[in-house]
Amino acid sequence: MPPVPLAASLGDPAGVGPELLAEAWIRRETDDLPPFFVTGGAQLMAAAARLRGLSVPVAEIFHQAEAAECFARALPVLAGPDGDYAPGRPDRAGAELALASLTEATRLAVDGEVDGVVTGPIHKARLAEVGFIHPGQTEFVAEACGVQPGDAVMMLAGPHLRTVPLTVHVALAEVAAAISEALVERKGRIVAAALKRDFGLDAPRIAVAALNPHAGEEGRMGDEEARLIAPAIERLRAEGIAIDGPFAADGLFAPRQRETFDVALCMYHDQALIPLKALDFDQGVNVTLGLPIIRTSPDHGTAFSIAGTGKADAGAMIAAIRMAGDCAQRRFGN
Numbered sequence: 521m522p523p524v525p526l527a528a529s530l531g532d533p534a535g536v537g538p539e540l541l542a543e544a545w546i547r548r549e550t551d552d553l554p555p556f557f558v559t560g561g562a563q564l565m566a567a568a569a570r571l572r573g574l575s576v577p578v579a580e581i582f583h584q585a586e587a588a589e590c591f592a593r594a595l596p597v598l599a600g601p602d603g604d605y606a607p608g609r610p611d612r613a614g615a616e617l618a619l620a621s622l623t624e625a626t627r628l629a630v631d632g633e634v635d636g637v638v639t640g641p642i643h644k645a646r647l648a649e650v651g652f653i654h655p656g657q658t659e660f661v662a663e664a665c666g667v668q669p670g671d672a673v674m675m676l677a678g679p680h681l682r683t684v685p686l687t688v689h690v691a692l693a694e695v696a697a698a699i700s701e702a703l704v705e706r707k708g709r710i711v712a713a714a715l716k717r718d719f720g721l722d723a724p725r726i727a728v729a730a731l732n733p734h735a736g737e738e739g740r741m742g743d744e745e746a747r748l749i750a751p752a753i754e755r756l757r758a759e760g761i762a763i764d765g766p767f768a769a770d771g772l773f774a775p776r777q778r779e780t781f782d783v784a785l786c787m788y789h790d791q792a793l794i795p796l797k798a799l800d801f802d803q804g805v806n807v808t809l810g811l812p813i814i815r816t817s818p819d820h821g822t823a824f825s826i827a828g829t830g831k832a833d834a835g836a837m838i839a840a841i842r843m844a845g846d847c848a849q850r851r852f853g854n
């Protein structure tokens with residue numbers, strides 16, 4: 521029986537998503553990628569590949585079951601909404617196409633028709649203009665799965681580091697108020713379980729970053745560490761989770777420190793994403809933990825300014841496809 525494929529959404533069609541999916545297909549053998557297909561946009565995908573100078577035969581398919589069979593000779597694209605390829609020029613029609621593609625890929629995963637979904641980069645402000653009410657794709661996919669947004673945990677993963685932001689798309693001014701013992705405990709448990717189930721780590725080591733400089737310097741620069749973070753860590757340790765901290769965040773990502781943990785639970789978006797993107801931008805994957813489906817995405821965004829120029833690196837997209845396949849294999853044995 522052919523393997524169950526992955527569904528990939530286009531992302532914003534004016535961004536780098538389509539050309540990087542085309543490049544991933546070209547590199548399917550050298551990079552040993554699992555079969556995937558794109559949800560919608562057959563003409564657009566062909567145009568994106570052409571402009572990047574890639575010879576990619578596009579096969580329009582009418583059912584996901586056809587994807588694995590034709591993947592070796594053509595890039596399968598599920599028949600559906602399409603559009604003109606206008607790299608670097610986002611518009612309303614493109615945002616609608618991005619949303620339709622994401623919705624269909626997610627539906628197929630939720631219905632168990634595909635092994636997982638790889639979401640192309642969307643532009644959140646453009647999507648909001650066409651009725652997307654979620655802070656990001658993480659929360660959209662969570663809702664489609666019937667999972668509370670807080671229980672869908674964003675992890676960024678690269679060859680050198682894995683990080684999880686405790687608070688995500690929250691203004692910096694609101695971060696301290698959003699941190700609670702319950703949130704640290706809830707996300708800590710989800711991270712520990714997911715690294716076991718989907719990443720094959722028997723006893724994942726979690727390092728928790730402090731919020732304040734010098735981990736609060738014994739209360740002189742904030743007390744969230746002693747009041748909220750440390751008690752939650754203690755309770756998780758009592759449950760048998762290998763978790764430690766809170767550690768001053770400035771030293772946590774130094775090379776020697778990185779060897780002491782499998783994932784860093786960080787307090788806010790940039791605390792988690794800056795080290796990851798500094799070290800692993802071209803191979804960084806955004807993966808959602810705690811879902812009944814597998815969902816990954818490249819760590820980068822739409823990069824409108826370089827879309828269609830051939831400058832965009834396909835490494836993160838390729839890593840996202842490979843990671844979705846690896847997680848699916850561990851979880852479903854496909």
Ligand SMILES: NC(=O)c1ccc[n+]([C@@H]2O[C@H](COP(=O)([O-])OP(=O)(O)OC[C@H]3O[C@@H](n4cnc5c(N)ncnc54)[C@H](O)[C@@H]3O)[C@@H](O)[C@H]2O)c1
Nearest residue numbers: 640641642643644645817818819820821822823826832833
């Ligand atoms: N996976 C996702 O859906 C995802 C991830 C991150 C950001 N975003 C969204 O993307 C939009 C733009 O965000 P941004 O400008 O902060 O980040 P961005 O990642 O689009 O761009 C940041 C910088 O990195 C460069 N870059 C991005 N991808 C690259 C690649 N593959 N190869 C080479 N260079 C690359 C860009 O040219 C730019 O200089 C925002 O709406 C943001 O929310 C989406």
Ligand SMILES: N[C@H](C(=O)O)[C@H](O)COP(=O)(O)O
Nearest residue numbers: 656657658659806817819820
């Ligand atoms: N915070 C993510 C990043 O910078 O990589 C990005 O905004 C994607 O978020 P979603 O996967 O929730 O769209």
